[in-house]
Amino acid sequence: AGDSAAGETKATACAACHGTDGKGTSPIYPNLAGQSATYLESALKAYRAGERGGGMSAIMSPQAQALSDEDIADIAAYYASLTP
């Protein structure tokens, strides 16, 4: 499992769209607060692999490609830890 404290530090780039509290800053962006960490890891890895197209993937794929497996686990743990 990821380290949510490390994830908070790594998630600064995410907050522009997903909010500092994990609530999307526009309706087009999903809320991430309280989401399943396992699901979030799966989604980020699909974006990173270029498998997940459509939606906002033109933004998410490059973001995810900058992340290691550990980064992804930490960021997922961070958002999962937030109150929806």
Place this chain on the structure above:
Amino acid sequence: AGDSAAGETKATACAACHGTDGKGTSPIYPNLAGQSATYLESALKAYRAGERGGGMSAIMSPQAQALSDEDIADIAAYYASLTP
């Protein structure tokens, strides 16, 4: 905007994985309760179009391909209306 009452009826197939309360029945499935309806519509349309691969897309794409635009709007409104 979709009709959340109609969406509840249309979402019976979704509940096996996403829960009758919009909470995923396994950590691999995202929680949908309280998610942005706009985002949910975007995600379902990307699955329907075959753009969104990876993750559980082998299940989600066929499910979404059975849905009209109205169905998607209704189902999205339903999950957005639930308490996270």
